[in-house]
Amino acid sequence: MIKVTNQITPETAVKKNNAQTPFSVAKGTPQNNPFSIEKGTPQQPTFEKKELGEFNSFEAQRVLNVCNICGYCNGFCDVFDAAQRRPALTTADLAHLAYLCHGCRNCLYACQYAPPHQFNINVPRTLTQMRQYSDALHVWPSALAGALRDSAHTALLLTGGAIALLLGLIWLLAPNTNASGFYRVVSLPVMIVLAVIPLSWSLLALTRSWRSYWHLTRPPTAVVTWRSLRLALQDVVLLRNLRGGGPGCNDVDERFSHLRRRLHQGLVIGVGLCFVATLTALFYHHALGWIAPYPIVSIPVLFGTSGGIGIVLTTSGLLWLKWHGDLTPTTRSAQNADVTILLVLMTVAVSGLALLIGRETAAMAILLALHLGGVSALFALLPYSKLVHVGYRMMALVIEQIERQSAHH
Ligand code: SF4
Numbered sequence: 528m529i530k531v532t533n534q535i536t537p538e539t540a541v542k543k544n545n546a547q548t549p550f551s552v553a554k555g556t557p558q559n560n561p562f563s564i565e566k567g568t569p570q571q572p573t574f575e576k577k578e579l580g581e582f583n584s585f586e587a588q589r590v591l592n593v594c595n596i597c598g599y600c601n602g603f604c605d606v607f608d609a610a611q612r613r614p615a616l617t618t619a620d621l622a623h624l625a626y627l628c629h630g631c632r633n634c635l636y637a638c639q640y641a642p643p644h645q646f647n648i649n650v651p652r653t654l655t656q657m658r659q660y661s662d663a664l665h666v667w668p669s670a671l672a673g674a675l676r677d678s679a680h681t682a683l684l685l686t687g688g689a690i691a692l693l694l695g696l697i698w699l700l701a702p703n704t705n706a707s708g709f710y711r712v713v714s715l716p717v718m719i720v721l722a723v724i725p726l727s728w729s730l731l732a733l734t735r736s737w738r739s740y741w742h743l744t745r746p747p748t749a750v751v752t753w754r755s756l757r758l759a760l761q762d763v764v765l766l767r768n769l770r771g772g773g774p775g776c777n778d779v780d781e782r783f784s785h786l787r788r789r790l791h792q793g794l795v796i797g798v799g800l801c802f803v804a805t806l807t808a809l810f811y812h813h814a815l816g817w818i819a820p821y822p823i824v825s826i827p828v829l830f831g832t833s834g835g836i837g838i839v840l841t842t843s844g845l846l847w848l849k850w851h852g853d854l855t856p857t858t859r860s861a862q863n864a865d866v867t868i869l870l871v872l873m874t875v876a877v878s879g880l881a882l883l884i885g886r887e888t889a890a891m892a893i894l895l896a897l898h899l900g901g902v903s904a905l906f907a908l909l910p911y912s913k914l915v916h917v918g919y920r921m922m923a924l925v926i927e928q929i930e931r932q933s934a935h936h
């Protein structure tokens with residue numbers, strides 16, 4: 528049960544910039560006041576390494592200190608209750624809060640101290656900056672923090688490189704006349720190498736990154752239970768923190784909607800269907816000796832096709848929301864990272880569907896190179912793109928569930 532410390536809902540939110548606020552401050556407010564944004568307040572970034580970005584821990588502490596005193600948004604998501612349990616707001620606390628935030632934006636449009644109010648409270652943007660900082664801090668190896676921060680160029684380089692490599696191999700190597708289907712053009716060992724090498728590297732990097740985050744944010748006394756895992760998984764499936772306490776996100780502007788939450792869920796289902804299709808195809812090949820391509824009415828093709836169509840539709844919808852959405856609650860670089868991974872997913876899905884349609888035509892070799900190159904780049908990008916958030920968010924939700932259970936006992 529969500530603990531709601533006040534009864535205010537997004538619908539009852541007061542107008543922005545109410546001049547009669549309890550936190551109105553006059554000039555000359557002491558510099559250590561969390562509401563003070565006067566000149567001289569420590570505003571310099573705490574973290575100066577270029578690849579870690581411009582995250583300002585003083586500013587994040589100021590913003591969340593105001594929220595801890597205000598308490599107005601406590602029913603919107605898990606962030607505000609969790610912040611009140613962490614009044615010190617250390618770097619570990621901020622990293623945890625950053626991933627509890629799902630960016631629903633409710634607290635920006637409901638906040639009477641949001642810009643242009645002088646308090647300049649913008650929680651979604653502040654926590655987005657913290658996520659970017661935390662991602663770069665935990666990336667493995669640390670030398671690749673720049674690759675994560677500039678995921679658009681990284682994605683372009685990896686996708687372009689993988690496709691060019693495949694096209695080069697197809698051009699250099701004569702078709703294998705003893706093989707059939709796709710294996711005439713690209714042999715199975717080459718396909719396996721192009722998948723296994725990037726995937727193995729990425730799984731190692733993700734394990735190192737996620738473990739580092741877990742050690743930083745996990746409270747020392749926290750014990751993971753099956754119940755906390757089950758409830759956290761339920762939060763992931765339902766995207767509870769994208770419901771804004773019930774009425775939905777502010778997807779594009781101040782209006783409420785569940786569109787982004789549903790598109791996100793649809794995208795996960797689409798990726799899941801493609802994953803099942805791939806596993807089934809591997810089983811057919813290695814266990815049953817059935818060689819691809821498979822008939823239209825077969826599990827790999829039916830699941831792959833429906834998953835691919837699902838990915839195209841949901842990524843298109845999410846890109847539309849990005850295109851039309853207000854940039855105030857986020858940062859330009861975070862927006863670029865989101866758009867980048869959506870475009871990579873869309874490329875993989877479109878090339879897969881095109882390969883299905885054109886597998887008996889002369890264009891098959893090029894379509895195969897596009898699809899396999901896209902898949903290989905997607906695997907390599909897992910730790911160096913927005914996709915890294917999957918593990919961080921799951922851990923934040925598990926910690927939240929552990930803390931809720933201990934609060935109830
Ligand atoms: S975002 Fe604004 S309204 Fe919400 S808790 Fe913080 S200060 Fe209060």
Ligand code: SF4
Binds near residue numbers: 630633651
């Ligand atoms: S943007 Fe949404 S999820 Fe993030 S802190 Fe605000 S209300 Fe919570």
